[in-house]
Amino acid sequence: MKFEHYMPVRIIFGWGRLSELGEVASSFGRRALVVVGRGSARRSGALDRALDSLRRAGVEAEVFEGVPPNPTSTFVDEGAEEARRKGCEVVVGLGGGSSVDCAKAIAVAAVGGRPVWDYVTSEHPSGALPMIAVPTTSGTGTEANPYAVLTEPNLKEKRALNRPPFTYPKASIVDPELTLSLPPRETAVTGMDVLFHALEAFVGKRCHPFVEAAAELAVRGVAKFLVRAVKNGGDREAREGMSLASTAAGMAINGGGTTALHGMEHPVSAHLNVAHAEGLCALSGPYLKYLAEVVPGKMARVAEWLGEERAAERAVVAVEELKEELGLNLRLRDLGVSEDMLETLTNDTLRVMGHNVANTPGEPDGERIYEFFREAM
Ligand SMILES: [Fe+2]
Structure with a gap:
């Protein structure tokens, strides 16, 4: 038998642990880009709780909202631009797999400065902002792997950005409470x-x-x-x-x-x-x-x-x-x-x-x- 095992993510599992987001984020930086989808994190109150936790830990938050269900490379590029412009030092992905994957990809493109699709297909990233995954669905498992699935809308190609160690979250908060409101x-x-x-x-x-x-x-x-x-x-x-x-x-x-x-x-x-x-x-x-x-x-x-x-x-x-x-x-x-x-x-x-x-x-x-x-x- 011959294999390698590498899983460098700090998994923080348990009810109510979203409240620890601020403390976790503050170890990486003072300004966070919070990537969310099209409204469910806002409606359920998860976004408010996340922002509150960040604020209490002294982390300023910029919300980047509107991740589409199959996140596109163009949306990621906008997010990376936003992260650079606002001087964000850490990226939080809050939501379903789309939001978390989008946040992973933004963390890479924000540092590298090239269109994210280059990193999907050929370019090796020069680094990535530290990224924290906060899933609100029980689905993709992206909190525990280096994959960020993106779609290039012009090519109509859906591929995974898979660039370990850069595309692993530094930490993932898996809080079952966030899934209670999932229809x-x-x-x-x-x-x-x-x-x-x-x-x-x-x-x-x-x-x-x-x-x-x-x-x-x-x-x-x-x-x-x-x-x-x-x-x-x-x-x-x-x-x-x-x-x-x-x-x-x-x-x-x-x-x-x-x-x-x-x-x-x-x-x-x-x-x-x-x-x-x-x-x-x-x-x-x-x-x-x-x-x-x-x-x-x-x-x-x-x-x-x-x-x-x-x-x-x-x-x-x-x-x-x-x-x-x-x-x-x-x-x-x-x-x-x-x-x-x-x-x-x-x-x-x-x-x-x-x-x-x-x-x-x-x-x-x-x-x-x-x-x-x-x-x-
Ligand atoms: Fe899947």
Whole structure:
């Protein structure tokens, strides 16, 4: 066995710990750029509490608001300009994966001074502002890995800015209380992202024992708590369980990466701007069947973690049933994909997300990828 494990993020987990943001931020600087989305952090009161905590610790805050659901490189460039102009020394990403990823990318581009897409594709960053992640969803796990997923709107490409150590948060405050106000649909969708992160990292070729341990923690958490959190948003035990599962899954992909499922989804949301995990749900049926054939032993373990009998096909059925229960039994067609797009989506998967395909057991070729898309219609 041969592997490396690197996860340099200080994880601050627990109820009410948003109040510690100011203290954490003050160790990095006196002026913070607080990156938020289009209103939910403001409506829920999370933004006010964050600003209050910063103020009490003597940190001045500049709010950079309006991160779109699939954050664009152009929006990041505006944020980086803002951070430079205001002399910000630390960046806080408060919100769902979009806001946190946007903050990661702003932290890099603010120091480097070039358009962020250069750092996505070729340029190595010269540094980054210290960045603090404060997730308000249980989904991306970005609080525990170096990925910031961005879309280049002109190229219609969705790629991860992945430049460790610069794209790791210095600290992540994972406060389950922030997820209490997340509506049922968002809870369901982001929760499925958690499941697929864990599953993909585990079946992927780069899986190692720490990835496996994190994946098991995450899948067991989803099995136990996701439906509960969706049905009763105020179920604190379930919310905490999902926060933990999300961070664990983030750690799983930190080491193991994702596979062709995420590889196929990125082109879908790059072209159609759909919610990431809705795309994953739509594509997962045929992909999981494939995994049950290619890595039956691993899929049998996933079935067991999901509370099923230890058999590969049970994992496939259990995920289908979970999607059904959550109202996420989607087809690609429901998301606006048409037959004539399948070739482009296949080519983009291979061209833009080839590293994900290479991490997939059995390494499906272009024909197989096309089949996944077709079967998912
Ligand atoms: Fe994801």
